[in-house]
Amino acid sequence: MARASVSIDYEGASEAVAAAYGRDPNFVIPMLQDLQREFGYIPSEAAICMARLLGIPLSQLYAVATFYSSLRLTPCGDHVITLCMGTVCYLKGSSKLAARIQASLNVGPGGTTADGRFTFQPVNCLGACGLAPVLVVDDTYFTEVKPIHVPDIIARYARKDGAARDVR
Amino acid sequence: MSVEHLTCPEDLARLRLQSARQTAEDTVTIAVCMDTCCCAKGAEDVWSAFETAIGIAAERGLHIELKRTACHGLCERGPLVIIAPGDILYQNVKPENVTQIVEETVVGGRVLESLIYEDPETGKKTASPSEIPFYTKQMRLVLRHNGAIDPESIDDYVAVGGYDALAKVLTEMTPEQVIAEVETSGLRGRGGGGFPTARKWRSCRAAEGSPRYIICNGDEGDPGAFMDRSIMEANPHAVIEGMIIGAYAIGSPQGFVYVRNEYPLAVRRVRKAIEDAHEHGLLGDNILGTGFDLDITINRGAGAFVCGESTALMASLEGHPGEPRAKYVHTVEVGLHGKPTCLNNVETWANVPAIISRGGKWFASIGTEGSKGTKVFSLAGKIRNTGLVEVPMGMTLREIVCGIGGGIPDGKRLKAVQTGGPSGGCIPEHLLDTPVDFDQLYDLGSMMGSGGLIVMDEDTCMVNVARYFLTFLREESCGKCTACREGTAQMCDILNRICAGEGREGDVELLLDLCQILEDAALCALGTSAANPVRSTTRYFRDEYDQHIRDHYCPAHDCRGLFSYEIVVEECRGCGACLKECPVEAISGEKRKPHALDQSLCVRCGACFDACSFSAIARVKPRVGSIASAAVQVEGS
Numbered sequence: 001m002a003r004a005s006v007s008i009d010y011e012g013a014s015e016a017v018a019a020a021y022g023r024d025p026n027f028v029i030p031m032l033q034d035l036q037r038e039f040g041y042i043p044s045e046a047a048i049c050m051a052r053l054l055g056i057p058l059s060q061l062y063a064v065a066t067f068y069s070s071l072r073l074t075p076c077g078d079h080v081i082t083l084c085m086g087t088v089c090y091l092k093g094s095s096k097l098a099a100r101i102q103a104s105l106n107v108g109p110g111g112t113t114a115d116g117r118f119t120f121q122p123v124n125c126l127g128a129c130g131l132a133p134v135l136v137v138d139d140t141y142f143t144e145v146k147p148i149h150v151p152d153i154i155a156r157y158a159r160k161d162g163a164a165r166d167v168r
Numbered sequence: 169m170s171v172e173h174l175t176c177p178e179d180l181a182r183l184r185l186q187s188a189r190q191t192a193e194d195t196v197t198i199a200v201c202m203d204t205c206c207c208a209k210g211a212e213d214v215w216s217a218f219e220t221a222i223g224i225a226a227e228r229g230l231h232i233e234l235k236r237t238a239c240h241g242l243c244e245r246g247p248l249v250i251i252a253p254g255d256i257l258y259q260n261v262k263p264e265n266v267t268q269i270v271e272e273t274v275v276g277g278r279v280l281e282s283l284i285y286e287d288p289e290t291g292k293k294t295a296s297p298s299e300i301p302f303y304t305k306q307m308r309l310v311l312r313h314n315g316a317i318d319p320e321s322i323d324d325y326v327a328v329g330g331y332d333a334l335a336k337v338l339t340e341m342t343p344e345q346v347i348a349e350v351e352t353s354g355l356r357g358r359g360g361g362g363f364p365t366a367r368k369w370r371s372c373r374a375a376e377g378s379p380r381y382i383i384c385n386g387d388e389g390d391p392g393a394f395m396d397r398s399i400m401e402a403n404p405h406a407v408i409e410g411m412i413i414g415a416y417a418i419g420s421p422q423g424f425v426y427v428r429n430e431y432p433l434a435v436r437r438v439r440k441a442i443e444d445a446h447e448h449g450l451l452g453d454n455i456l457g458t459g460f461d462l463d464i465t466i467n468r469g470a471g472a473f474v475c476g477e478s479t480a481l482m483a484s485l486e487g488h489p490g491e492p493r494a495k496y497v498h499t500v501e502v503g504l505h506g507k508p509t510c511l512n513n514v515e516t517w518a519n520v521p522a523i524i525s526r527g528g529k530w531f532a533s534i535g536t537e538g539s540k541g542t543k544v545f546s547l548a549g550k551i552r553n554t555g556l557v558e559v560p561m562g563m564t565l566r567e568i569v570c571g572i573g574g575g576i577p578d579g580k581r582l583k584a585v586q587t588g589g590p591s592g593g594c595i596p597e598h599l600l601d602t603p604v605d606f607d608q609l610y611d612l613g614s615m616m617g618s619g620g621l622i623v624m625d626e627d628t629c630m631v632n633v634a635r636y637f638l639t640f641l642r643e644e645s646c647g648k649c650t651a652c653r654e655g656t657a658q659m660c661d662i663l664n665r666i667c668a669g670e671g672r673e674g675d676v677e678l679l680l681d682l683c684q685i686l687e688d689a690a691l692c693a694l695g696t697s698a699a700n701p702v703r704s705t706t707r708y709f710r711d712e713y714d715q716h717i718r719d720h721y722c723p724a725h726d727c728r729g730l731f732s733y734e735i736v737v738e739e740c741r742g743c744g745a746c747l748k749e750c751p752v753e754a755i756s757g758e759k760r761k762p763h764a765l766d767q768s769l770c771v772r773c774g775a776c777f778d779a780c781s782f783s784a785i786a787r788v789k790p791r792v793g794s795i796a797s798a799a800v801q802v803e804g805s
Binding site for chain 2: 025026027028029030032033063064067068069070071085086087088090091096123124125126127128129130131132134141143146147148
């Protein structure tokens with residue numbers, strides 16, 4: 001994953017993304033999404049290039065980037081733990097899961113662990129209400145999760161890249 | 169198969185015959201549900217296992233077709249597999265079952281008892297969806313092809329009559345006739361408001377300005393709702409066909425589908441549907457050789473609940489933060505880029521092709537006086553059959569929850585049903601004989617919403633539910649208008665206080681005052697309807713608020729600190745599980761002897777309750793003076 005470093009070509013990446021949308025500021029949200037896909041977040045260097053290329057103030061990009069919850073201005077960890085906080089997950093105990101995750105990783109919502117291993121991202125609803133509570137690590141879904149499962153799930157990813165499904 | 173560019177309606181008819189012939193042969197089909205829920209439960213591995221097994225079977229001369237389908241409805245029992253002929257539904261299928269399914273069911277013709285549906289109440293086993301009450305009590309129009317067609321195959325959609333309605337519209341009907349047909353049907357917007365669709369189309373068509381735009385709102389932000397996701401994942405072409413018909417009626421050359429960021433599979437399927445429709449000449453210039461042009465593009469949301477509101481969604485499409493504007497001038501006149509814009513919800517668009525094919529009168533014959541057709545609901549919460557259901561308007565909530573949903577598990581008592589998401593309300597058990605109808609739900613202080621139906625049992629605290637929704641709305645308020653920005657925050661603070669046992673006399677009245685302010689002064693529906701969760705819970709469950717405030721007691725045993733835990737000596741086996749989990753060493757006892765809990769140390773975190781496998785931890789009303797105030801904390805806020 002790209003981390004802040006002098007060798008990264010922010011200019012080139014921004015130009016490629018801007019060109020894909022004809023430098024039309026109407027498409028600023030998809031452009032920022034593309035930049036985020038490339039870097040894992042929106043680096044300020046890329047945002048500055050992008051504002052210049054589109055001929056809009058940087059503040060306008062910043063307003064968009066801070067308004068939408070999926071856009072991030074800071075790098076995320078190697079693994080992203082997404083916890084569904086939808087109504088059904090909540091009724092079935094997702095707040096207990098959140099407490100457990102935050103305690104074991106020592107991070108707040110949206111935060112990244114000091115070692116850069118995990119980012120904890122609560123989201124509104126993943127629309128998989130039949131399987132509540134739902135927790136997703138990277139692209140792997142864990143369904144009907146109980147607080148006692150949390151340490152086990154985290155341990156798998158803390159060791160090294162490993163994925164397992166269905167801890168029930 | 170090479171892509172055929174259809175240049176006239178006759179080409180479409182030919183493609184239909186071809187595709188239908190291919191699927192009508194006597195081949196055995198194994199359909200694997202590949203929607204978000206089933207994939208989350210391992211459907212992709214099941215699919216790979218079937219590929220291997222079918223490859224082996226092919227060497228023995230057996231031809232089996234493997235088909236990707238989407239949401240069959242019984243989401244919680246996925247991965248779901250349907251085998252035809254025979255119409256056998258297998259649930260909770262795992263890769264290790266696959267060889268057995270091929271050998272026993274496909275080759276041997278025997279049904280595997282261990283994989284078929286078992287009625288949670290009677291224990292009766294049923295193999296065919298046509299005999300399972302969950303399905304038999306539904307009326308599936310929008311979802312009629314779910315489970316039968318491959319959502320990523322335009323040929324499959326065409327084979328079942330897809331794009332037929334479009335051909336009819338483009339060759340036999342004028343735009344006015346299309347709008348008239350939709351008007352006859354009585355279709356009302358499925359996104360929540362229930363505005364008559366034909367009236368919206370007519371206003372947009374009549375509005376000055378060019379070009380006109382159409383938008384499909386797939387920003388299904390209500391937590392606990394997944395109907396639109398399922399429709400987009402299971403039958404994206406129905407949505408696209410509906411949009412093309414709408415664009416023709418309105419006179420629009422450009423459409424947008426706005427899909428939530430959290431729905432990656434829906435984005436992929438809709439994108440593929442648009443590309444395939446383009447390649448087949450069903451989108452782009454000169455559609456089916458009739459001279460009608462339409463382009464549709466897909467936009468991903470970036471995570472903002474307020475973007476489900478039409479003006480906020482349009483701001484987002486223009487590249488701005490999703491802040492709504494006052495609607496003195498409607499978006500059908502001044503919408504996206506200042507042009508006339510018609511925005512409809514996913515399910516609304518998906519209803520259009522059937523209305524054109526079968527006629528507005530047919531559609532109007534289903535449902536109630538004011539609400540026609542069917543409604544798709546996502547049924548979830550404390551219920552046996554969680555999933556996607558479609559019922560005719562007018563069915564009672566009780567029939568949906570108890571008949572289709574199979575009632576409440578674990579012998580618990582049904583307490584309320586929440587409809588309409590954060591903008592809706594909680595309907596108590598004694599009013600569940602109310603029919604599903606836009607106006608009747610509104611009268612109860614709730615609303616149809618987009619169709620989330622969340623069932624709550626006796627363990628759900630209604631004050632905490634209101635708190636949950638207000639916490640949600642406070643975070644999602646865009647902050648543009650003061651009433652919503654400050655009002656939701658104040659209401660949330662009061663509810664947090666009540667749930668922490670620090671409620672004061674007069675808090676409920678203060679909440680209701682704030683509700684009134686929001687209803688009067690908020691800019692958009694997110695703000696005005698933010699009152700509904702509080703209004704409905706105080707209206708039907710005032711007693712719970714009073715017990716929180718006066719007795720510092722949560723009767724549902726849900727709010728941390730407002731009830732105590734006790735060890736039931738008769739049930740305790742002394743296994744030590746609770747003792748090990750307790751973070752403050754409040755539990756003591758020897759192995760295999762009943763343990764004891766020291767109330768003066770207990771922080772009421774519930775770790776012991778979650779850890780106990782013998783129901784030996786009880787939740788009780790705290791004895792007077794036993795609340796350790798230091799322990800009273802509200803979690804998760």
